[in-house]
Amino acid sequence: MNLNKIVVGSEEWCNLPHLNIPAIKARIDSGARTSALHAVNITPFTKNGEAWVSFDVHPLQDDGRTTINCEAPVLGKRRVKSSSGVSETRFVIESALAVADEAWTIEITLTNRDSMGYRMLLGRQAMAGRIVVDPEASFLLGEMTSQMLDGFYNAHVSRPTGLKIGLLASDPSLYSNKRIMEAGQERGHEMEFLNIKDCYIKLDGRNPEMHYRGGRILNDFDAIIPRIRPSATFYGCALTRHFEAMGVYTLNSARAITQSRDKLYSLQLLINNGLTIPTTGFANSPLDTNELIRMVGGAPLIVKLLEGTQGKGVVLAETKKAAESLINAFKSLRANILVQEFVKEAGGKDIRCFVVNGKVVASIMRTAAPGEFRANIHMGGVASLTKITQEERRMAILASKTLHLKVAGVDIIRGKNGPMLLEVNSSPGLQGIEGASNKDIAGIMIEAVEKELKFKRC
Structure with missing residues (x-):
């Protein structure tokens, strides 16, 4: 037994000298095998006939402006399932780890950790024989002051030289929102998170204004990226519409978002453009329950709340009696619902196509968790990269164009x-698609804004 092991807490500052990263806060996790x-x-x-990988690291949490450009030989690739259920293939590299005046070589997998609380995870493989963990302690090897971090990274901070872009949303801590902010900052744009609840409007035919908490007037934005949660659709779209009236470019328009959020109306628009959907019924009166069940082919069937999202408000009725009870219960609450054919042969899987500016930039297969019929990673499902057919690509592009969405998640x-369209999401999440595809989808969204505004980065 080595009595001279380094004692660390549950979080520590680490140095990766081979990657030119002098300080990065790491979660010390003996429950994880790899770092x-x-x-x-x-x-x-390829470099000198060998496989290499280049990548950018933002070593400081919630800071997309500080960027270290790195490259390293590739040791291999490893299939990893993250704690959020996303299955991804990661590049594996080696780097020196320096802590407490000691250094040794460790293996590290590369992945986007914006949804995590730390930019680095140190697993037990890297600690074996050298480190013991006191889980109740933190920063036993010393803290970093802001002045120290400035000294390390000041030369690596990108100064805003581009557009001023506002992200109109509700939760700055969400993975998707953090990634968009980070991607814009990487590209030299001034990014600002605008909380929907803190915005308010001045209606004036000659001088319309958008105000923000504290009385500030938001009059200097080049573009707005709206990511509006379903519960905020009415107010969020009113704000988006007002930005449009002020001459500010919005990545998705208020009209497009409103159409996509009305599941019934959006399905009507989609089938009118020749897109195939599962047979769907809609009625107002409980007297029509049996006819609704019959028209979609009987049980099992799906009952969907018109206002639901991310699989919420979607229920599988496996028998006719269960379907009758479920439909009538919803109607007694005056809830608007769709009754939809259950496509058994789909096998609890669906395809999410991410469309930006009329192009499918990535596609993943989502597989439902055991015992679940909804293929959703928020409900324990797994996402993996998949290849789509030409017909599926055509459907995804036509669906987004039909609803006038420049950014859309098409399911x-x-x-x-053959393939059938389930729905179109105007604020699609990035975590599953980026994790499974290893693509910078947030960056592609920023580039779509740049293209529309004819902005060229130096």
């Missing part, structure tokens, strides 16, 4: 007679 490093813009290349299932 992981926050990395974006991961790009493989498709594979039935016995």
Whole structure:
């Protein structure tokens, strides 16, 4: 037994000298086997006939402006399932780890850790024989002051030289919102998070204004990226519409978001454009319950709340009696519902196509958790990269164009007679699609804004 092991707490500042990262806060986790490093813009290349990978690291949490450009030889690739259920293939590299005046080589996987509380995870493989953990302690090896971090990273901070872009949303801590902020900062834009609840409007035919908490007037934005949660659709779209009236470019328009959030209306628009959907019924009166069940092919069937999202408000009725009870219960609450054919051959899987500016930039297969019929990673499902057919690509692009969405998550299932469209999401999440595809989807969204405003980065 080595009595000279380094004692660390549950979180420590680490140094990765081979990667030119002098200070990065790491979660010390003996429950995890491998170590992981926050990395974006991961790009493989060949150097002297060998496999290498280049990547960018934002070593400080919630800071997309401080960027270290790195490259390293590739040791291999490893399939990893994250704590959020996303299955991804990660590049594995080696780097020196320096702590407490000692240094040794460790293996590190590269992944986007924006949804995590730390930019680095130190697993037990890297600690074996050298480190013991006191889980009740923190920073036993010393803290970093802001002055120390400034000294390390000041030369690596990108100064805003581009557009001023506002992210109109409700929760700055969400993975998708953090990634968009980070991607904009990386590209030299001034990014600001605008909380929907803190915005208010001045209606004036000659001088319309958008105000923010404390009385500040928001009159200097080049673009707004709206990411509006369903519960805030009415107010969020009113704000988006007002920005449009002020001449500010919005990545998705208020009209497009409103259409996509009305599940019935959006399905009507989609089928009118020739897109195939599962047979769906809608009625107002409980007297029509049996006819609704019959028209979608009987049980099992799906009952959907019109206002639901991310699989919430979606219920599987496995028998006719259960369907009758469920439909009548919803109607007694005056809830608007759709009754939809259950496509058994889909096998609890669906395809999420991420569309930006009329192009499918990534697609993943989502598989439902055991015992669950909804293929949703928020409910324990697993996401993995998949190849879509030309017909599925055509459907995804046509669906987003039909609803006038420049950014859309289009959900498709594979039935016995071909692909069918489930729904179109105007604020699609980035975590599953970025994790499974290893693509910088947030960056592609920022580039869509740049293209529309004819902005060219130096």
